[in-house]
Amino acid sequence: MSGIIGRRMANRGISALNMNQFMLRSRVFASRKFSSAAKEMTVRDALNSALHEEMSADPKVFIMGEEVGEYQGAYKISKGLLDKYGPERVIDTPITEAGFTGIGVGAAYYGLKPIVEFMTFNFSMQAIDHIINSAAKSNYMSAGQISVPIVFRGPNGAAAGVGAQHSQCYAAWYGACPGLKVLAPYSSEDARGLLKAAIRDPDPVVFLENELLYGESFPVSAEALDSSFCLPIGKSKAKREGKDVTITAFSKMVGYALKAAEILAKEGISAEVINLRSIRPLDRPTINASVRKTNRLVTVEEGFPQHGVGAEICASVVEDSFEYLDAPVERISGADVPMPYAANLERMAVPQHREKKMEKSLRQIILRD
Secondary structure: OOOOOOEOOOOOEEEEEHHHHHHHHOOOOOOOOOOOOOEEHHHHHHHHHHHHHHHHHHOEEEEEEOOOOOOOOOOOOOOOOOHHHHHEEEOOOOOHHHHHHHHHHHHHOOOEEEHHHHOHHHHHHHHHHHHHHHHHHHHOOOOOOOOOOOOEEEEEOOOOOOOHHOOOOOOOHOOOOOOOEEEEOOOHHHHHHHHHHHOOOOOOOOEEEHHHOOOOEEEEEEHHHOOOOOOOOOOOEEOOOOOOOEEEEOOOHHHHHHHHHHHHHOOOEEEEEEOOEEOOOOHHHHHHHHHHOOOOEEEEEEOOOOOOOOHHHHHHHHHHHHHHOOEEEEEOOOOOOOOOOOOHHHHOOOOOOHHHHHHHHHHHHHHOO
């Protein structure tokens, strides 16, 4: 990963640099062990099933965006919706994000529950005035008289080979705005439960998916498959228990954090991995409770380092749990540059596997032992 941790963690002789290099070791997602009886579901199918169920349960819910109808979505998230609910509730729009986002916000003012799909959240910048000034602020400015139950959803962050204008993570952008709720699912259960929560919520929700996760399969519980299933907004989940260091991550980076924790465990280092799920509101109590147990913190994200989600988490821990820290907090993030188009430079700009770094990390482990 692009952030390089150079200090040594106190009391255990744990090298923070080694942790960073461990997290660089692989682009594959953390291995997921589950019983043969568990049902698997892709993130794509989890999102699709949530849309089907919520549209079936509430006639006020409708979806609009580019290619969501006839083409069934650029990533097939809206597959089957047009045939089932018709063109009045599954609306194909022109390539006019500012236009159809404004229509969606107006529909939410009227009492409907629109789901606005952006083909990529990079295109949401065309509509950011409606998202921030029209949707996020109206409830406050009207003294609670106007509710804006709208969901803005679509793929966020880097994909592969699409350049600087199509590769940005907007978690920190929208997470900084009062009046919005910002969610970033990792697993199929996250995607299904959080999207249902977003659609049912009376406030505007920015729902940040990841293109590279759509095809990933995860185990889902019987509870998660129930139509009433819903995850609470503002609550994180500990994906792995640990006692030596806390790792926070969201979206695709949760998989990298789990893989790093797995590698660290072989060296006798017990890492706790927290899947944030919710960027705003941020689950500060869970994060701080974990740090007070492990006494160390590493944040992981693919967005820019300055004013990032990791920076906010570090600030929260320093403010609330400084006396519990045995080592400085560390951030691992994307490089502080616009995303390069060239494949070799792109690999250097986002947290991922790099062979030379892995070899160096292994040598350091041997020397340490």
